[in-house]
Amino acid sequence: MSKICSLAEAIQQFIHDGDTVFCAGFTHLIPFAAGHEIIRQGRKNLTLARATPDLIYDQMVAAGCAKKLVFSYIGNPGVGSLRIVREEMEAGRLEWEEYSHFGMISRLQAGAAGLPFMPMNQNAAPDLEKNNPNIRRVKDPYSGREVLTVPALHPDVGIIHVQRADKNGNAQVWGILGEQKEAAFASKDVIITAEEIVDEDVIRSDPNRTLIPGLIVKAVCHVPHCAHPSYTQGYYDRDNVFYLNWDKISENRDSVNSWLDEWVFGVKNAAEYWEKLGPETHARLAVKPRYAAPVNYGDY
Amino acid sequence: MSELTYTASELMCINAARLLRDGDVVFVGVGLPNLACNLARRTHAPSLQMIYEAGVIGARPNRLPLSIGDPTLVSGASSVCSMFDIFSLYLQRGNVDVGFLGGAQIDRFGNINATVIGDYHKPKVRLPGSGGSQEIAGWANRCYIMTPHQKRRFPEKCDFITSAGFLNGRAEREATGARGGGPLVIVTNLGILEPDENGELILTALHPGCTYDQVKENTGWAIRAAETVRTTEPVTDVELKILREELDPDGAYLKGS
Numbered sequence: 001m002s003k004i005c006s007l008a009e010a011i012q013q014f015i016h017d018g019d020t021v022f023c024a025g026f027t028h029l030i031p032f033a034a035g036h037e038i039i040r041q042g043r044k045n046l047t048l049a050r051a052t053p054d055l056i057y058d059q060m061v062a063a064g065c066a067k068k069l070v071f072s073y074i075g076n077p078g079v080g081s082l083r084i085v086r087e088e089m090e091a092g093r094l095e096w097e098e099y100s101h102f103g104m105i106s107r108l109q110a111g112a113a114g115l116p117f118m119p120m121n122q123n124a125a126p127d128l129e130k131n132n133p134n135i136r137r138v139k140d141p142y143s144g145r146e147v148l149t150v151p152a153l154h155p156d157v158g159i160i161h162v163q164r165a166d167k168n169g170n171a172q173v174w175g176i177l178g179e180q181k182e183a184a185f186a187s188k189d190v191i192i193t194a195e196e197i198v199d200e201d202v203i204r205s206d207p208n209r210t211l212i213p214g215l216i217v218k219a220v221c222h223v224p225h226c227a228h229p230s231y232t233q234g235y236y237d238r239d240n241v242f243y244l245n246w247d248k249i250s251e252n253r254d255s256v257n258s259w260l261d262e263w264v265f266g267v268k269n270a271a272e273y274w275e276k277l278g279p280e281t282h283a284r285l286a287v288k289p290r291y292a293a294p295v296n297y298g299d300y
Numbered sequence: 301m302s303e304l305t306y307t308a309s310e311l312m313c314i315n316a317a318r319l320l321r322d323g324d325v326v327f328v329g330v331g332l333p334n335l336a337c338n339l340a341r342r343t344h345a346p347s348l349q350m351i352y353e354a355g356v357i358g359a360r361p362n363r364l365p366l367s368i369g370d371p372t373l374v375s376g377a378s379s380v381c382s383m384f385d386i387f388s389l390y391l392q393r394g395n396v397d398v399g400f401l402g403g404a405q406i407d408r409f410g411n412i413n414a415t416v417i418g419d420y421h422k423p424k425v426r427l428p429g430s431g432g433s434q435e436i437a438g439w440a441n442r443c444y445i446m447t448p449h450q451k452r453r454f455p456e457k458c459d460f461i462t463s464a465g466f467l468n469g470r471a472e473r474e475a476t477g478a479r480g481g482g483p484l485v486i487v488t489n490l491g492i493l494e495p496d497e498n499g500e501l502i503l504t505a506l507h508p509g510c511t512y513d514q515v516k517e518n519t520g521w522a523i524r525a526a527e528t529v530r531t532t533e534p535v536t537d538v539e540l541k542i543l544r545e546e547l548d549p550d551g552a553y554l555k556g557s
Contacts, residue, residue: 027369123438124464
């Protein structure tokens with residue numbers, strides 16, 4: 001049965017006030033269009049989990065969607081600080097729970113594998129462990145030495161952007177893989193957004209590239225350019241200019257609110273947003289092709 | 301001796317590049333560490349292996365990446381894996397020789413704060429946090445730090461230890477069982493600091509024209525000097541030329557300061 005629906009329908013059906021949401025993607029494939037749709041639909045009190053909250057959560061926090069952040073690095077990658085998140089934390093208006101990158105993805109790995117927790121070797125750093133009661137120790141029953149542990153993370157909803165998927169949700173990804181697979185398997189409900197919806201035959205022509213199987217997917221949305229200002233490998237470049245601009249826009253709340261009015265509330269969906277960016281931006285983000293050598297699976 | 305003048309960033313970058321050994325597997329960050337690795341690869345360490353926390357192994361970037369997850373790192377790389385794999389199979393397993401670290405504060409025992417100034421739960425200044433650095437500092441065989449030499453960056457004690465140096469002394473780090481060797485060299489714009497037998501950072505080298513007095517004035521504790529303080533080799537025209545003409549032609553990281 002086809003799981004295809006619009007992004008607005010998927011958000012409407014699967015994301016509720018108070019949910020824990022994981023918008024996946026390490027720098028690559030961040031589903032900004034889904035974040036914007038959640039803002040447009042006015043969701044509140046969300047717990048937003050991501051290794052790097054990035055601009056997507058800075059924008060969602062600014063729009064008042066979040067009660068709490070779960071994260072491991074709150075910077076604007078390559079630029080500096082995530083100003084809104086930082087201001088809200090410093091003012092005591094946003095709850096947070098913090099890990100290292102490895103702690104964060106180990107939580108997903110445990111969640112994805114159906115385990116209660118993941119062990120990690122000692123890293124000698126004392127202070128995060130002191131301040132986050134979820135980081136604990138157990139004795140390794142084999143060596144008797146202590147290992148650190150983090151609990152499984154089970155987001156209510158995982159939103160995963162991919163290059164291509166079929167109507168059943170079999171999703172293929174290439175480029176930086178981040179925590180896409182672990183986030184999908186850890187989540188209760190999975191929404192796939194895809195640059196392209198392709199025929200099942202295309203997926204079956206290269207099964208090794210299928211990172212997420214349709215059997216764990218609830219909704220498949222066709223959302224070209226979903227990741228802007230992040231990127232989709234081979235489809236469009238990262239909009240580094242926007243990442244630099246956001247540093248200025250987020251200097252004060254008035255300019256953030258005008259930006260949200262214009263670019264989120266002022267457009268109907270991702271297609272209108274992309275259109276509004278205009279031909280100069282489209283040309284700037286265009287990328288020349290560089291193909292992999294084909295592989296031979298053999299006709300058995 | 302170079303006839304050219306150079307910036308503090310160029311000086312640190314060149315001295316950090318010289319610390320890398322041919323064949324090293326390096327966990328690379330963006331900015332200066334990326335430039336230092338590429339400089340080493342083009343000079344004395346052609347078989348340096350660059351791996352990135354985004355899960356990219358053997359990257360051959362055609363342009364200077366702004367972010368740690370830039371697509372140029374992927375195209376032409378030898379392998380791409382998940383973040384869980386890069387931190388577990390590569391870093392935790394002990395397959396990383398060198399990690400580069402940085403932070404807002406580096407203390408007397410090489411501990412790093414990249415998390416918070418003030419109280420953790422009521423932050424005065426909230427910084428980005430660990431990212432990958434907690435495990436890099438714990439598990440890479442050797443860690444290098446590049447940072448401008450300023451008093452506020454070198455307090456006696458960090459407000460928060462994001463990544464471990466030697467804690468309160470080498471024995472304390474060793475007792476934790478963390479596999480990595482800890483910070484081996486700190487390169488600043490004035491010289492080079494290295495841990496002594498107890499893990500305390502001492503001055504071991506000065507860049508040409510820099511003095512111990514300058515180092516003392518810009519360090520937040522009474523920093524000791526090694527019995528013999530050497531002078532670093534002067535920056536060469538070849539090194540500057542590679543940095544300026546090939547690696548950072550727009551001066552994104554090397555201009556200014």
